Amino acid sequence: MFHRKEALVKPEIPFSDGTRGVLQCLKPKGELVTDLLNLLACLLTKKERSFNQNPPIWFFPTNVSQAILSWTTNPNSMKILIKANFMGKVDLLEKIFIPVNDDNKHWYLIVLDFKNEQVVYLDSYPEEGRMLARIRRTKLLCIYLEELLQDQSFYLIDDNPKPIVSEFKMVIPEGLMVQKKDSNDCGVFVATWMNQMGINGYKIEVDNFTRLKLAVDLVLHSHNLLQGVMLSKSLVWMKDMR
Template identity: 35%
Template sequence: MLAFDSTRLQWYLPTTFVQIATGRGPIPEATISAIRKDFMGYADDVLKIYCPMWCDNHWFLVIVDLSQKQLVYLGSLRSPTARSKRRRQIQKLAIFLDDLLDDCAWYANADTDKIECNEFDIKEPEVAQQLPESNDCGVFVAQWMIMYHLFYDYDIEAFQFVTDYRRMRLAIDMVLKYHNDNRMETVEAALNYWRSFTIAPW
């Protein structure tokens, strides 16, 4: 949904990208080509790369901030025992991006400096935390991806808490916005379901 509206100054990468980057399988050329076409672009002008990551049953977000030269780790369930493993996953992602973007075909201008995000520091801003028994980590990641391109400061907490309204807003947007080719079929199915409980007037 975000990539559909993106100017490609920000790259909103799919979860499959990080699975490949962290070594969970082979790297099919067709998959990389499809990701590049749908989610990426030339690397000359990109400012931020949003990478949702999955590690030990938890979603967190890494923002590769090229303007500030930082790898920003946003996690809604911080864990001292999981911290080192998550940081290793972030470093794997950075190395993979560097290897991928080392090819001059990613740049429109031959004199553009190649991206080397493996040299960036990992920043861990203070962010709102989910309740330990909740399953809101994916909603936090989606919310951060939607909102953080509007802000320069990663420590803003005003919009970070997940509420029932935001869960429903996200679900409605994912189903009904124009990026979803099946939205009209979904609406029709919902209407038919609702009509099945409606008593016809006499």
């Protein structure tokens, strides 16, 4: 019998494990949980760091936007929370991916594009009545992160200019797929956008197969410390099924 607390995915960054219970949110119509997006941020960060210890793309866990928007965490405390595990040097930085939750009901994604000086707003269900609040919260994130990135420890070269994130142009890409009104796919959209990293202008398609692919990719990820164990168990299971 399977146990919900059994870990199937253990990232090299000790932040959030992918237990059976967490991965069950990827079943059809399941509501994606915070732990899964945190797990994905850990795995994507390690993948980027395997190419460069100071990666040009950063993936923040959900705790970052939650702490900023709750007005409870000052920049110095935030730096301690995420610098070692999820950040590098701003001199090399191209993008930051930031998942945001709206009133514990809806996930959307903010991408800070440092090369183009843009704030890319990605929302699979842009409700007219909530857009103003979501954009206002996005601006708050930008102001906060601008202050955070004033810290000289984030730079390789002392006199490199600090990015003025609050002045980045906000961009809402056109022609993106939206979720059905009664679906729980918003978190799956966010996870897929993070995986895609802006290729093809953030155009993606999400369906039940997307959920299955995301689950398989997480379990078989090269930076899952349990990847070998999972593969061995799969072979045993396949033998037993014959």
